[in-house]
Amino acid sequence: MTVAAVVTAAGSGTRLGLDVPKALAPVGGIPLVAWAASSLAAVCEQVVVTAPAEHLDAFRDAVAHVAADVVVVAGGETRQRSVALGLAAVRPDADEILVHDAARAFMPVAVSGRALAALEDADGVIPVLPVVDTIVTTSDGALGYLDRASLGAVQTPQAFRATELRDAHARAEADGFEGTDDGSLLVRYGYRVVTCDGDVEGRKVTYPEDLDHFEQRIATP
Numbered sequence: 313m314t315v316a317a318v319v320t321a322a323g324s325g326t327r328l329g330l331d332v333p334k335a336l337a338p339v340g341g342i343p344l345v346a347w348a349a350s351s352l353a354a355v356c357e358q359v360v361v362t363a364p365a366e367h368l369d370a371f372r373d374a375v376a377h378v379a380a381d382v383v384v385v386a387g388g389e390t391r392q393r394s395v396a397l398g399l400a401a402v403r404p405d406a407d408e409i410l411v412h413d414a415a416r417a418f419m420p421v422a423v424s425g426r427a428l429a430a431l432e433d434a435d436g437v438i439p440v441l442p443v444v445d446t447i448v449t450t451s452d453g454a455l456g457y458l459d460r461a462s463l464g465a466v467q468t469p470q471a472f473r474a475t476e477l478r479d480a481h482a483r484a485e486a487d488g489f490e491g492t493d494d495g496s497l498l499v500r501y502g503y504r505v506v507t508c509d510g511d512v513e514g515r516k517v518t519y520p521e522d523l524d525h526f527e528q529r530i531a532t533p
């Protein structure tokens with residue numbers, strides 16, 4: 313079985329507000345994209361990183377030390393387009409593909425293992441965490457309470473059979489359908505997607521306080 317990974321790192325990190333793309337933000341002196349790629353290298357034969365087109369050299373430098381076959385390609389306007397461009401660079405003999413956000417750089421590698429293991433009986437696997445907050449809908453000024461027990465927060469890495477992931481992306485592009493993750497594309501086209509347990513360490517770096525959290529986390533293991 314050949315496993316490859318696509319790391320989405322082509323976003324700018326508007327909410328983080330640094331003068332470099334978010335995936336180049338350092339924690340412990342190491343850029344987020346390098347943390348993410350190193351963790352995937354433990355379970356993959358190839359790691360494809362999507363980077364902002366104007367920063368390809370900086371991203372190649374950032375992942376140069378990662379002990380795996382790492383390829384850096386330009387991402388696109390949206391996360392979904394970045395994944396599609398990454399998929400085009402994945403080796404054609406890959407049977408299984410993990411899609412992971414560089415912004416979740418500290419997700420334990422065990423979650424990749426769980427997702428790949430659950431792929432035995434599915435076309436796609438998404439890591440999910442229970443929702444701890446009460447969630448309401450606020451559109452149109454109307455307040456609606458959702459049943460928390462039936463909700464889950466979706467993380468990455470998500471694992472997919474390569475053929476099905478490529479097909480779902482091609483069909484979504486043809487339809488103009490934009491999902492917020494890759495699992496939603498497979499669900500839309502009738503593929504079987506299951507869940508596995510996520511991990512709180514896979515918290516996404518979005519705001520400056522998220523970077524501070526992980527800086528402290530690695531300083532006090």
Ligand code: CTP
Nearest residue numbers: 320321322323324325326327389390394414415
């Ligand atoms: N991403 C991407 N290509 C895009 C947009 C986002 O590859 N066109 C990636 C980001 O690099 C990130 C992941 O998708 O690893 C999740 O996106 P998000 O956390 O929203 O990151 P940014 O879009 O960079 O941040 P912001 O929304 O604050 O600008």
Ligand code: MG
Nearest residue numbers: 323324325326
């Ligand atoms: Mg974004």
